[in-house]
Amino acid sequence: MENIHQAGWFGPTEIIIILVIVLLFFGGRKIPELMKGLGKGVKEFKDASKTGESENEEVLNDNEKIETK
Numbered sequence: 001m002e003n004i005h006q007a008g009w010f011g012p013t014e015i016i017i018i019l020v021i022v023l024l025f026f027g028g029r030k031i032p033e034l035m036k037g038l039g040k041g042v043k044e045f046k047d048a049s050k051t052g053e054s055e056n057e058e059v060l061n062d063n064e065k066i067e068t069k
Contacts, residue, residue, distance in 0.1 A: 010018070026034060 022031070
């Protein structure tokens, strides 16, 4: 029988253990603050990658204009 778990994937037991450890380290009051900070970080990352993509597209368009001349 094949092993259905792949390397790098967490099962339900591992996730529960990690959540309990986080709860013990930070307490129930600190977790919402941590999640809010994490959400802001993810949003900033997405915004930065969108900005980078648009800048790359501008450079490619400029290069195409130069090549067609």
